[in-house]
Amino acid sequence: MSFFSSKLIMRYALIILCIIILTGAIFSQFTDNLIVVIIVLLTEFIILMMMLHYVFDKYVKPIKKATDTLDELVRGNFRARMHHPVSGSMASLLMKINKLARSLSELSINEKIQAEQLTTVIENIQSGLILIDEKGYIHLVNKNFLSIFGKTDKDYIGYLYYDVLDNETLHKSIQQTFLYEENVKESIMVDNGFKQYFEIVGAPIFDERNMLKGAVLVLYDITELKKLETMRKDFVANVSHELKTPITSIRGFSETLLDEDLNDKETARHFLGIINEESKRLQTLIQDLLTLSKLEKDESHILLSTIDLSDIINEVIPVLCQHAKQKDITLHIKSENNLKFSADLARVKQVLINLLENAINYTPKGGEVTLLSEEQEEFIHIMVKDTGIGIPNDALSRVFERFYRVDKARSRNTGGTGLGLAIVKHIVELHRGKIEIESEVNVGSTFHIYFPNQ
Template identity: 50%
Template sequence: MKILFSKALFPNILGITIVLILSGWLMVQAEGNWVFTIAIILFEFLVISIIFMQFYNKYTRPLKKASKTVNEMIRGNYSARFYNGNSEEMEQLSKNINKLARNMNEITIQEQMHAEQLTSIIDNMKNGLVLIDEKGYVHLVNRGFLEMFHGNEKQYRGHLYYDVFQNEAMHDVVQKTFLYEQPVKQQFKNKRGLTKNYMEVIAAPIFNEHNMIKGAVLVIYDITELKRLEKMRKDFVANVSHELRTPITSIRGFAETLKEAQHDEKAAEEFIEIIYKESHRLQLLIEDLLELSRLEREGFQLEKEDFNVKQMIDAVLPSLEQKAEKKELNLATSISSDISIHADVEKLKQVIINLVDNAINYTPSGGDVNLKVSEDEHRVHFSVEDTGIGMEQKVIQRIFERFYRVDKDRSRNTGGTGLGLAIVKHIVEVHQGEIVVDSEVSKGTAIHVYIPKD
């Protein structure tokens, strides 16, 4: 009964009741006058029709519009709106529907943004990403995966993993993930044309709320650079061990010989001289290793200052001239006296000493070694040229590697550590400079170093 007295129905019911009572009273007064009775009935019909039309316009028609707006929202059109102020109830309904539409629109926009962000992150990952469902079908491959293994997305999505993954290691990882229901990691080689890359794949199972496996996600890393660095580390350790073992073995051997047996004075002096040379070589090796370590240390800072290049070279030239003279080489220099530079003077001294010393070591007696310095507007050009044994083109790229020697016997006989050019390269790089090598077998080598003036 409460509904009859609601704001929406009570005025209409009251109006109809009044019309019926009034028309009933008039019909009693008519006393059989059919014309008057018909007129009263028509009047009742007209009044009741007006009441119902008003009710229709005020409630029924707005409800139809509200229903249409809700249907638009169900179809995903959250920009649809409903406005009606015919009654307090319809006005409140329109506000609620429009508020719901705005909230749904905001949620949809946020979801789209999150989806776009997630897609952008997945596609811009350098690593490969694959999503596989519990039946083995591929649902997602990102751009990183396609770059690693080639092909396009259509070749993978919607296909069984063992039909589209060519590498057996990938099959094995997926199978173990589903079998053991725990993360699995494995490394494998991936051939791309003539190149061979090392990959690491980590697969992890995906579970639903009932702890049932629903699929697996695979992340593939290109670890080629890590493998290269690991090989360099192993080679470096092996080379250091070998380079340290050789002088230590000589020192120990001759020391034991001196200790255990009787020798004439001349033989003892020879042994002591060998021990001295090997210990000096060991000292040079350790100093070069420490210098390389300092240059490669993160945060290494050059101690730059303004200085005259000729004065810097004159300070190191006497010892180099003495070594060249002992080997019967002609060491010539061509340096302008007014060239200045803002750089680390001690480090550039090392560059000059190592380059000229290297040229002397690899140039036969009677040959020439030339040190030239020139400048342009922005850089100072240091050039060391020799008429030595030269190198093949394929060797040039390796001479800056640690412990690499073009002629191993010659380098060891001259006391070289195999680290001189590696140190030169690092010093030039920390100065933001450039180093260029020209060489021809049996004709000689020219090494050009360009250092910015400031």
Template identity: 45%
Template sequence: MRLRELRVFIVALLVVLFLVFSIIGFQTFGKFAEPIDNVTATAIELAKGNYKVRVPSVLDGTIDQLSTSVNILARNLQDISFVRKIEEERLKTLIENMGSALVMIGREGKITVVNKPFLNQFDFDFDKVDNQPFRNTGLPSEVVEFIDMIFMTEKSARKQIRFEYQQVKHMELYGAPVIGEHGRWLGVVVVMHDVTELVRLEQIRKDFVANVSHELKTPITSIKGFSETLLDGAMEDRQALHDFLQIIHKESERLQFLIQDLLELSKIEQHGFSIELHRTSLREIIDRSMEMVVQKAEEKEMSLVLKMEEDIEFEADTGRMIQIVMNLLANAVNYSLSGTTVTLQAYIENGHAVIKISDEGIGIAQQELPRIFERFYRVDRARSRNSGGTGLGLAIVKHLVEAHNGRIAVHSTVGKGTTFKVSIPLWQSM
């Protein structure tokens, strides 16, 4: 009987011990398993790119060290991600606002990066070029050939091209291969800078030098030729002497006028050029200007008609305004046929003093109008030279009008005449 009771007791004791150890083991396992689960879950979130997640702090030394290490890693990854985003924003801002068109093409020949200047330059939509083969986007053939050359040579290159895309354009292209870490070939980047305006200005400069040389050469050649003829014996002939001296005098005057106009234009175009503004009378300016051209008009039996209801007072530089009106009147007289009329109108319009000078002359073709204010540009070179002009008058007029914060416009019909309209603010302080 006692043996049976002892067995029951032992079994019961074993059951109790099992239950106790089970409870203790479960509690111990839970104590270590939960922090490990937290660390595991945090690591999974970090792998997904969620760098804001953190492991809850625990009191156990070993697990706490692991949790702290994972949290430090998370903070470092978050800081790196933040810095990377800032750098990406800076790079994006730089690319978008660099002023030049930029395109990056991957190793497969597909466009991977473009900026707004590139899209605007060729009138592209981003969706139609993004990740598209560069050959299929409609780029000018000259640009495609340049990109192909960079791909083939794998070397940096620079080239200026001329092409017609809606209008004639000049582009400075710079292309370079993009090499990643360990020499990995990533593609090609091309920067395109529009130099159309620079090319135009360079052409104007070349034309100016050529025209100045030509304009100076003509009178100098005449003076030299006739003076040599006189020295060779023609001076013994009184009539020839008189005629040749008149020609020399006329050509020297022409040379003097040209040099004066060149110096005047150079002075006006200099930085810091200013005009002396004061209250002045438009009627006085017009009267003094007409006095300077009336003799020439009478020689051609032309009429000068002024249409002005009342005097207009405005703020301007009197001497420069006389120069403006006199130049325009002189052109109207010089390029009009004998017996015609030059009409000058003056009135106020939208807070501006307006001067309109109309002639009944040869007129100017529409394609010539955008260039008539360029230095030495002549619609009819032979006729302009015979009229005695230097080719600088309208360039000077335009600069002086702009110095008054004004505007000058021209309307012309070939065979019917030309009208210049000058608008000057009544008060410069407005």
């Protein structure tokens, strides 16, 4: 009977032995027949052993199994179950232990699922996150935090924050969060080969007794917001500058005309011509600004209709040929016939005019400008290629910004407003198309426009 513990076996064996010896002594007083005494003692031994087996099987063994099952549950093995044929109160105990095990198992599974969900959320949020306890030890960093500051989580977790974090602004944010026990905000710039800007939001963590238990810091990437802010400031400055130039000219020459003798018709005509040109330039600038503003509105839309690209090219080219002829520039047209697709007629015409005018303006005398259009599987491809001054590689990503000029002096001399390519990009994007650019300084530039072939 291996299920008996050695101590219990010895204890009950001594009790049985004492009972048998006592019984034998009593029987020996009443009879001298040794055989009868032995039979009685054997019978008594068998009965006592049967009773003892029943007691152990009915009560001791289930309790021992219940104890072993509870030990497994304490050790975290929630799949442990108690299986033993019992009845009465022991059966109730067995059912409750198994019910407890099932509840703990479900609780463990739910806790594991919630922990995995929380880990997934923390690891996949687009912000850096760091968790610090009340003593200053780091307990958690997510992968975005590691991508910002480098290293691995083993280099942070379990260490004091001021021993492993080099950024003074982070130190200040953590200290203020603990000191004031309220949310704090700071901004930092991190240079990992390129500048990134982050807003740090520190929040204290309290327990149910409102005692400070730690702090969590979240780093939001505001690089794009910084870029937009810079672009806004540049836009205001550029608009002011672009408006100032023609207005100054108009005012200056008009004042001169007022002060001078108007009988000098040649001078007056010359000044009035300048005022007229500056007025046209001012009108063009304002018109481009209004067009761009309309395109950038969220509610802006395009009037789609089935258009024939060949018809638009035949309408645009005669106007531009005169400009190209004045600069002795050869204009090549390579267009497939019957290129029909769904688009806004006026907007597509504006794209062609802006690109071709740019190409002619920035191509030296004797150069070439090529317009190519073709049908592809998913797109209508329009290419405008020139043999002009080209665009440096570091400027390719900025040429579609408002008022951005590669060669500022030359751009103004051509009469451009600096908004043409920005307008082109917005029109193409409204059509859900794409625009690409290739360029080499002093060799030329090539613009590729792709309109969806619907």
